[in-house]
Amino acid sequence: MQNFQETGLRNELLDAITEMGFETPSPIQSKTIPHILSTDQDLVALAQTGTGKTAAFGLPILHRIDPKSKNAQLLILSPTRELCIQIATEMERFLKYMGDVKVVSVYGGAPIDSQIRAIKRGAQVIVGTPGRTIDLLNRRVLNFSNINWLVLDEADEMLNMGFKEDLNTILSSTSDERQTLLFSATMPKEIQNIADNYMTNPLTIKMGKRNVASDDVKHFYYLVHGSDRYETIKRVADMNPDIYGIIFSRTRAEAKDIAEKLQADGYNADALHGELSQGQRDQVMNRFRNKQLKLLVATDVAARGLDVNELTHVINYNLPDDSEVYVHRSGRTGRAGNKGISVAIVSNRDVNRIKDIERFIGKKFEKQLVPGGDEVCKARLFSLMSRVENVDINEEQIAPFMEEITAQFAEMSREELIKHFVSVEFNQILSYYKNARDLNIQERKQRDRRDKENSKFTRFYINLGEENEGFNKLKMIGMINDNLPKRKVEIGKIDILQKFSFFEVDSNYENDVLDAFSNLNFGESKVLVEKKKGKERSGGFKGNRRGGSGGGFRGNRRSGGGGGGSYPRNGEGRKPRYRG
Structure with a gap:
């Protein structure tokens, strides 16, 4: 398909997209438009964002839609309010010369009453987020028992955002005779389950090599x-x-x-x-x-x-x-x-x-x-020079001031004037990057098992957790780096719990940690750090990593209420968000 004229789309749509600058169909459009125009077979299309998916499903469905019926014929589901609005806006642009076909977008964060009124006035196309769509179904404002087309756009993200049950509810409420079109950047197991449970013999289209990044x-x-x-x-x-x-x-x-x-x-x-x-x-x-x-x-x-x-x-x-x-x-x-x-x-x-x-x-x-620092300053200097060289000069507006400007700088040589001019723009960044340290590190070779066994960490309790505003994993790392005498101390797991947390540091710096945190405050809270009783853990790493459980802490608690005892492994039965 060399151009949109060859698609067979109705003239009203072709006129609209010509005005929008559409000339040659994108790869996904070349594959899906003929399929949707010619058959009711379900479709799974794997394509990245930005490939023209809205036109890929929107144009052929709008070609087939019945303008005389005011009932909902097409439902498009998207994961976010922004994408919902974006799709609805694009569909309305396609429909510029098909005035009898109406689009209504339904999403949270906006008054539901106005959306209900728009639906009751009649709309063939509904674009919605799962949550608001479910709400309108429960209110019996929407009825999808007779829709002809269901589009799931960014289906993988709808699942990632926790809409699995909502999707199941919506899919169950639609007609078995519908054509279902599922568009997704990825094909996880949950997407395959939707295809297996709610689609009939779908054609699968994969655009190029599925996982290859753009050549640009x-x-x-x-x-x-x-x-x-x-x-x-x-x-x-x-x-x-x-x-x-x-x-x-x-x-x-x-x-x-x-x-x-x-x-x-x-x-x-x-x-x-x-x-x-x-x-x-x-x-x-x-x-x-x-x-x-x-x-x-x-x-x-x-x-x-x-x-x-x-x-x-x-x-x-x-x-x-x-x-x-x-x-x-x-x-x-x-x-x-x-x-x-x-x-x-x-x-x-x-x-x-x-x-x-x-x-x-x-x-x-x-x-x-x-x-x-020198490289950054040089890049900024040449950027400034380029901007000055290429700036548009408004002779008419600056002419009345040129005599005074020239007099002001009359005593300066050309070289002095350039130095002054550059310094006005440049002194701050020069000062910041003066003696800037090298941030690059050498790639560490994988240590053998004996090295790992000899690397030990001490685990510490700290009386700060999620309840302390501003305290998080990054803040914990900063506190370690800022207060220990050497900033490149090896850090192990970090578990941020609700009322307290745990962190691990190279055992060689055990006393340094206790000394460094003995007189610290976090906001209005006095910081308490204690060594966790028990064996040190071996096999650490520099920096932070995900996963792992909180680990227990047993001993006398000197602040935060309640005396001694045993702290729960994961903090009030909650999963730890991260470790290190």
Whole structure:
């Protein structure tokens, strides 16, 4: 299929997409449009975000829809409010010349009454998030017993976000005669279960090699200590003055912490996480789309629905556990013919993950050195020179001031004027990077078993936990690094529980830990650190890793209420969120 004219779509749709600039169908559109136009067979399409999926299912279904019937004929489910709105907006643009077909989007965070009124006025197309769709089904406002098409967009993310039961409920409420179209970036077991239980002999389309990353994206990694991840982000940003990117973190607490640090250091940055109200979330996303924000810190789930084609960088503050998630992250840059860079900030314990991802995506990462202070300053200086050289000069507006300006600088030589001009823009960054330390570390060779057995850790109890505002795993690492005499002390597991926590440190620094934490406060709380009774654990690592249980602590408790006794292994029966 060379162009959309060959698809056989009705003229009203062709006129609309021509105005939108559609010329040649994307690979996913070339595969799905003829299928949906010609058959009612179910479809599973595996394709990454940004490949034109909305047009791939939207155009052929809108071609077949019955404008005379005001009942819901097409239901599109998406994981987030933002993606829901995005799909509905795109569908309305396709329908510019089909005025009898109406689209209603239903999602949380907006008044349900107005959505109910819109549905009752008649809508052939419903685009919804699972939660609000269930709500409207329960109110009997929506009835899907006779719909012809059901589209599950970003199906893997709907499952990741906990919508499995909602999807089952919605799927069960729809007609057995419907055509089901499932679009997903990945094909985990749960997606296969949906296909097995709710779809009939579906055709599966895989776009290219399923796990291969875009050829327009370069993959770099920096090898640093875990405690230097944030400083590495700053150097990447400073080295690239025109950076426009997303920083991916594991948790919303970590995203919030990184964004707050960036803001305090003067960067145009903000976070996207689950604690934001819908209004706050919309504000952050609009500022980012408008490039008022240059850096957005987000978790994978929070970034869903954010579709931006001009991103220069994706930065992995932590590598994801799932290699397919890395493919999805890196695919957010290098779009629409643009080139992009995916950066991974890793410590020695992550090097094997880099190798795993390389095998998965069929591409090599290039190890780069974190730029030093001189390199950053040079890059910023040349960026400034380029901006000055290429700035548009408004002769008419500055002409009235030129005589006074010239007189002001009459005593300065050309060289002195340049020095003064550069210093105005440059003194702060020069001062910051003066004597900047080298963040790069050597890749550690795998130790043999005897080395691991000889590496021992002491486990400590600390009377701080999730209940202490601002205390988290990153804060614990910072407290260790900031208060011990040597910053590169090897750290073992860290378990953050509700009212207290545990951490492990190289046993050679056992007394240093007890001394360093003996006179510390965290906010208004006096910090109490005690050595856990029992054998030391062998076989540690530098930095932090996921997994593991909290471990018990038994002994006399000197603060926090209740005297001595035994602390529960995982803190009030809760799972530990991380260890180290």
